[in-house]
Amino acid sequence: MTEETRRVGRLSLTPAVALLFVWMIVPLGMTIYFSTLHYSLLNPGTESFVGLENYYYFLADPAFLASMRNTLVLVGSVLAITIVLGTLVALLLDEAVVGRSIVRLMVIAPFFVMPTVSALVWKNLLMHPVSGLFAYIATSLGLTPIDWFADAPLLAIILIVSWQWLPFATLILLTALQSLDEEQKEAAEMDGARAISTFFYITLPHLARPITVVVLIETIFLLTVFAEIFVTTGGGPGLATTNIAFLVYLQALIQFDVGTASAGGLVAVVIANIVAFFLVRVVGRNLDA
């Protein structure tokens, strides 16, 4: 490599690195600074240093525990649903299906629907307790329709978000399945291995890494689910569907409590960083290969 190449290389890398650095450091620094202030947008000019008090208020607030629980339940359930169903759908699409490309288009479509659309369509057209399609199906079967957003609001959000992320899991697992050596599976079949043991001893180990990737990437996005809650429940009823992201939003832009919201934002950053730590390791290993 010539000296000129090296120089041009450094030069062309600089803008991206500098911009991302500023984008990360400046707001994050401000969040840290605000988190130590008593700072309300309703009383501008009265900011005062309060040390770690905001963290105490945020973490001791019952709303924090409730939203932490909701966040964990939401992330955990959506992960479980999308990984299990995603694996099954991927295995199905890996079969010699007639019209596979059309089926695949239908399966991945939800991923391209903007979150506000999916949430409102599910809420009004499907889950409405009187004239939603689910209510109609339940009534036809002689069951009592569920009033989703009153009786099981968090479950309703979980279903909507799972529908949005199922295509992602399916698509990645399907891509991984298709790279699985056909001959390997064939050999296993020749040896008289039953489908179940082929799945557990050959397919599943092969899927371990892509599943890890799906879990980590989905977690990053699921930790900050926002729009779906914003347009359907507004975090309610009560705190039933408030997650950490929505709680921070409420404190910042509804209650105008900048200090506490900043402390909450940093708590979210810490949680995401724990996940990111593992993701960077998985992807980094791949970089060397």
Added chain:
Amino acid sequence: MARRTSSTRKWVATLAAWIVGLVIFFPILWMVLASFKTELEAFSIPPSFVFFHWTLENYAAVQGRSDYVHHAVNSIIIAGGSTLIALLIAIPAAWSMAFAPSRWTRDILLWMLSTKMMPPVGVLVPIYLLYRTFGLLDTRSGLILVLCLGNLPIVVWMLFTYFKEIPKDILEAARMDGATIGRELVYVLMPMAVPGIASTLLLNVILAWNEAFWTLNLSTSEAAPLTVFIASYSSPEGLFWAKLSAASTLAIAPILVLGWFSQRQLVRGLTFGAVK
């Protein structure tokens, strides 16, 4: 050689796959159908699947109720603008890391990945206040800026994984022939890089089009893209389902088509090259 598949297995799998596909696709289909019904039919029980009075009145009403075209134009400008600027910044960076790597390259790449991990709520407060101070709230340039920086790591990563696959020998050969870096870029590298750049562009437009955290928090009307426009239907006013469906259909149709074309790039882009 393909596995021998018994025809029973094939037909059972086909039947199951189509049922699964239709179930997953159903909410979208149902929405499109509802957009052609009258409000009364969209609300009626039992619901009708095909035998209703097909109408286009909702599509007209959507434009009348709240300027749909205005928000669609915002979406196009914001998604397109943020993508183009991100590409302008990312192409040189990805080129540099793929073709002139230094001992820092690996660390820089992983650091960029980690910036994408930062949850937007972590910086919501300062960004909101900065935007308020500098008059960027509810402006298209404000949204372009935030979406551009937010997606920059993904753009750099995707381009990097594509550029890395271009054989280096070709550049060596060009250099032997006395090509300068400028010529090398324009005549040798660019033609080979175009498919990768196009895929990156496509994926990023999709991500920016559907972005619904910053757009909901930083825009209200003037700069509001379609995500925010649709959210305005969350407070119902009388019978509105058919209109909601029409507005939604219009909002997702273009991106659904783009998305279908970019399936494979999606896997690559969203997994940072970890799954291809």
